[in-house]
Amino acid sequence: MTNKFIRNIPTFIEVGKCTQAFEFNTQEELIEHLGSVFRKDMDFYRYSITYDNMIMQEENLGRMWMPLGYIENRTGIDLPEFKVTMKVDL
Numbered sequence: 001m002t003n004k005f006i007r008n009i010p011t012f013i014e015v016g017k018c019t020q021a022f023e024f025n026t027q028e029e030l031i032e033h034l035g036s037v038f039r040k041d042m043d044f045y046r047y048s049i050t051y052d053n054m055i056m057q058e059e060n061l062g063r064m065w066m067p068l069g070y071i072e073n074r075t076g077i078d079l080p081e082f083k084v085t086m087k088v089d090l
Helices: 027-037
Strands: 003-007 021-024 044-049 054-059 064-071
Touching: 003 027, 021 027, 027 054, 044 064
Parallel strands: none
Antiparallel strands: 003 021, 003 064, 044 054, 054 064
């Protein structure tokens, strides 16, 4: 089944020619595309998904995160459930 990822772009950013959505068939295709479009620096931890189908990029063992965009359908997507982690390093 074809699914669609819709990029989360804040309204204050001028989009220009930026790709805002793409279709995919498998979780592997989704992950491959996200890895080619979004930054993955040395602190990359994982991708996760929220209750409302927002794909999140987590960094620093989940201490930092960024919303990437929504998917239309969760069927076939087996990402960890996103949970806000509040950790304080003293």
